[in-house]
Amino acid sequence: MAKRQNEFHSIEDLMKDVIKENKLTKGMHQLSVTEAWGKLMGQGVVSYTNKIELQRTTLIVGLKSSVLREELSYGKEKIIKMMNEELGEKLISKLILC
Template sequence: MAKRLNNQSTIGAILNEIIQVNKLQPGMDQIDVREAWKNLMGNGVNHYTKNVVLKGSTLYVELSSAVLREELTHGKSKIVAMINEELRRDVVKDVVLR
C-alpha cells in the first residue's frame, strides 16, 4: 500500500482499501456469490448443486438434476435479482445453468 491511512480509520475502511489497492474484488465477488447461492437456494437445491462459478458478470451453476435445471431456467431473472439484492449491488447480470 503506497498510501498511509490515518490512525482513526475503521477496520472495515482499511479492509476495503486493501481490497481495492490489491485488486481483490473479483475474488471477493466469487466468494460472496457462492455464499449467496447457498443461502438463497436452500438445502433442496444445494443438494443438487455441483459447482457455482462467477466469470465476469455471468454466474455458471452446475447442477446434477436435469429436472431442477429446467425448473430453474424459468426463473433466471428472479435468481439474478435475488442474488444482487442479497449482495446489495449489481454483480450478476446473467445465469447459465449446466
C-alpha cells in the same frame, strides 16, 4: 522516529482498501456469490449444485439434476434479481444453468 498519524478509520474501510490494493475483489465476489447462492436457494438446491462460478457478470451454476435445471430456468430473472439484492450490488446480469 516516525510520527504517528492520529486519523481513525473504520475496519470496513481498511478492509476495502486492502482488498482493492491486493486485487482480491474478484475472489471476494466469488465467495460472496457462493454464500448468497447457498442462503437463497436452500440446502435442497445446494446439494444438487456442482459448481458456482462468476465470470465477469455471468453466473454459471452447474447442477447434477436436469429436472432441477429445468425448474430453475423458468425463474432465471427472479434468481438474478434476488442474488443482486443479497449481494448489495449488481454483479450478475446473466445466469447460465448447466
